[in-house]
Amino acid sequence: MTDSERVLRVLIHDARTPIGVAQGYVRLLREERLQTPEERDRALSRAMDALGRIARLCDDASGFLAPPNPEAPTTMVSAAVTSSSRCDSENDTGRYQALSRC
16 A cells, blocks of 8 residues: 555545534534534534534645645655544644655
8 A cells, every 4th residue: 555545544534533523413403403502502613623623634635735845756644643533623633744855
């Protein structure tokens, strides 16, 4: 498996969790299963946080499209240091890096 394939697999895996979180909260809202305004606000906030994680993941991944120096080859690596199933903004931010040849 190439570095590109490994990074793509990690990106896909990491995107699925916040997508599932956002879908779950939207489903609760759509089915009107949240009774109080506080519950609905909390669900909206958590769905927005999950969407923000996806946006940051996309921003991180976009760094792979064009290296800062077009003449320098780029190697893609995952900088994740844990395989935790937790998904929070601190763990998601900065997990991927595009490393140019030094």
